Amino acid sequence: MHSDNRSPLALKLAAFGGLFFLLAPIALIFLYAFSTEEKSFQWPPPGYTLKWIGVTLGRADVWEAMALSVKVAAISTILALILGTLTAAAVARSKFFGRETISLLVILPIALPGIITGISLRSAFSLLDIPFSTWTIVLGHATFCIVIVYNNAVARFRRTSGALIDAAMDLGADGVQTFRLVILPNIATALLAGGMLAFALSFDEVIVTTFTAGNQTTLPIWMLEELVRPRQRPVTNVVAMAVVLVTVLPILAAYYLTKDGEHTAGSDK
Amino acid sequence: MTDAVTFQGVSRHFGPVKAVDAVDLSIRDGEFFAMLGPSGSGKTTCLRLIAGFEQPTAGHIAIFGERAEGVPPYLRNVNTVFQNYALFPHMNVRENVAFGLRVKGVGKAERHRAAEEALELVELGGYGHRRAGELSGGQRQRVALARALINKPRVVLLDEPLGALDLKLREQMQEELRKLQRALGLTFVFVTHDQDEALSMADRVAVFAEGKIQQIGTSEDIYRCPNTRFVADFVGSSNVLPADLAGVGRAGQWASLRPEDVVLDPAGREATVTGRFFHGRVTKLSLDLAGQSLTALIPAREDTPDVGEAARISWDPARVHLMEREA
Numbered sequence: 377m378h379s380d381n382r383s384p385l386a387l388k389l390a391a392f393g394g395l396f397f398l399l400a401p402i403a404l405i406f407l408y409a410f411s412t413e414e415k416s417f418q419w420p421p422p423g424y425t426l427k428w429i430g431v432t433l434g435r436a437d438v439w440e441a442m443a444l445s446v447k448v449a450a451i452s453t454i455l456a457l458i459l460g461t462l463t464a465a466a467v468a469r470s471k472f473f474g475r476e477t478i479s480l481l482v483i484l485p486i487a488l489p490g491i492i493t494g495i496s497l498r499s500a501f502s503l504l505d506i507p508f509s510t511w512t513i514v515l516g517h518a519t520f521c522i523v524i525v526y527n528n529a530v531a532r533f534r535r536t537s538g539a540l541i542d543a544a545m546d547l548g549a550d551g552v553q554t555f556r557l558v559i560l561p562n563i564a565t566a567l568l569a570g571g572m573l574a575f576a577l578s579f580d581e582v583i584v585t586t587f588t589a590g591n592q593t594t595l596p597i598w599m600l601e602e603l604v605r606p607r608q609r610p611v612t613n614v615v616a617m618a619v620v621l622v623t624v625l626p627i628l629a630a631y632y633l634t635k636d637g638e639h640t641a642g643s644d645k
Numbered sequence: 646m647t648d649a650v651t652f653q654g655v656s657r658h659f660g661p662v663k664a665v666d667a668v669d670l671s672i673r674d675g676e677f678f679a680m681l682g683p684s685g686s687g688k689t690t691c692l693r694l695i696a697g698f699e700q701p702t703a704g705h706i707a708i709f710g711e712r713a714e715g716v717p718p719y720l721r722n723v724n725t726v727f728q729n730y731a732l733f734p735h736m737n738v739r740e741n742v743a744f745g746l747r748v749k750g751v752g753k754a755e756r757h758r759a760a761e762e763a764l765e766l767v768e769l770g771g772y773g774h775r776r777a778g779e780l781s782g783g784q785r786q787r788v789a790l791a792r793a794l795i796n797k798p799r800v801v802l803l804d805e806p807l808g809a810l811d812l813k814l815r816e817q818m819q820e821e822l823r824k825l826q827r828a829l830g831l832t833f834v835f836v837t838h839d840q841d842e843a844l845s846m847a848d849r850v851a852v853f854a855e856g857k858i859q860q861i862g863t864s865e866d867i868y869r870c871p872n873t874r875f876v877a878d879f880v881g882s883s884n885v886l887p888a889d890l891a892g893v894g895r896a897g898q899w900a901s902l903r904p905e906d907v908v909l910d911p912a913g914r915e916a917t918v919t920g921r922f923f924h925g926r927v928t929k930l931s932l933d934l935a936g937q938s939l940t941a942l943i944p945a946r947e948d949t950p951d952v953g954e955a956a957r958i959s960w961d962p963a964r965v966h967l968m969e970r971e972a
Contacts, residue, residue, distance in 0.1 A: 539731035542698055545718040546725045547745035548796060557748070561735040 409613035460525030468533035494587030508590030516588035521574035528570030572626035655704035682853030739773030877901035907941035913959030
């Protein structure tokens with residue numbers, strides 16, 4: 377590296393400008409969570425208080441929405457972990473007619489706009505006379521959660537050499553032992569990362585949820601409703617802070633987990 | 646004595662591809678057996694058939710007299726050293742070596758002691774706590790070997806085990822493998838595409854091409870008396886000539902003539918030099934004799950004609966080997 381690889385001032389300014397543009401609104405959300413003004417957003421906030429945290433903790437509707445979101449995210453993630461891993465194993469491990477097509481079709485739900493997924497699921501549910509419930513939300517979320525888990529798992533399966541499985545069998549391990557002692561340890565971090573990402577995505581999903589929910593209110597839906605009728609506005613901001621923490625931490629963890637997993641090889645060539 | 650491995654008319658077809666086609670083979674107990682052939686010749690598929698990763702589409706395989714078709718790899722008393730070692734990346738060296746005992750339910754202390762013993766056998770005592778990724782290619786090779794030996798198999802399969810090593814290390818490992826095999830008295834079945842390696846290490850060699858065995862015999866047999874044009878050409882790059890041009894046999898037959906048996910002789914036949922390569926100990930001449938191309942290895946102390954010049958050559962007809970089969 378040469379010593380004159382420092383970026384010019386203009387580029388630095390542009391980078392800071394971009395970051396400011398991206399992050400300032402989020403900082404504002406945090407700031408208004410502590411504002412004393414509850415009816416409107418006023419700049420600068422007239423005063424600061426911690427009382428909204430207490431108010432939020434005391435509101436039953438927040439807890440209900442939060443509980444529903446956690447439940448939906450957890451069940452969708454578990455469903456996705458099972459189905460996504462199995463699909464990834466099939467696509468990465470064996471050759472069969474139409475394999476490439478299947479691997480494309482699996483990824484399609486995340487490439488499609490959420491609104492299309494939402495509409496198609498809604499019409500499918502009403503065609504089949506399935507009443508809208510927590511379970512229809514779970515099904516809706518599972519569509520994109522499976523893709524996330526699948527993508528993580530398939531990449532790791534491809535990096536994990538088939539020779540490792542041969543070696544385990546050769547040394548006397550039956551199918552169950554091979555899975556437990558060799559396959560699972562090699563894909564575990566990828567599954568954990570995929571699961572965390574899936575959980576975070578499900579937790580803040582709005583569009584598909586709007587189409588697949590009955591009168592259930594997940595946390596993002598609750599926030600949307602709160603903004604429409606201004607009452608104890610900073611409560612919404614406190615909840616938003618909580619959502620940021622719940623979604624950002626798993627995503628960061630997933631990023632570091634898959635990064636550490638880079639050297640997990642045993643590669644073919 | 647029962648043979649270690651026998652194949653009776655064994656085929657493994659993948660759709661229209663005949664990876665292994667009607668192979669008969671018997672590997673004796675305690676011998677170092679090499680399967681030699683170019684890539685795609687069926688040698689690795691044969692190895693995988695013995696290990697149990699592939700099942701034959703026809704024919705019978707027996708391991709020490711016991712029928713092997715349908716027996717999964719984990720129930721066979723056969724262990725493999727894989728081409729790129731296939732060490733488990735999430736385990737250290739000791740756990741890798743002890744894996745075979747772990748899945749059998751051997752206790753931790755006992756299997757770690759056994760693993761240490763196996764590591765000492767391959768001169769890697771004290772490396773147990775290292776990760777596979779921290780080892781050099783040669784060391785990984787030894788770990789893979791120790792891992793394959795821990796279950797005390799009667800047959801050890803080695804799939805191009807030295808392919809990834811550099812020349813010097815390869816020669817050293819060749820010697821060590823040979824020594825180890827003799828000391829343990831085990832049957833080693835060794836797959837390679839390197840003819841020197843096969844000839845120098847094995848008691849017997851099977852030469853494969855296109856899913857079939859071309860010839861089985863001792864290294865000397867295969868080198869001196871190749872059965873087919875393929876064997877003559879693949880093992881030691883012999884000249885393959887029409888028999889009448891070589892001065893033996895009758896028209897329509899083929900003969901093989903080793904390049905080192907061609908000598909410069911003022912009273913010999915005239916050929917044109919088309920290439921001349923100095924290799925140190927020998928000079929390699931590419932010659933054109935009456936439209937037939939020919940290679941000669943001439944000791945470096947002799948003067949050789951230059952490209953485009955004429956060379957007079959001859960050979961001792963006793964050195965020419967007439968091939969039994971046409972193909």
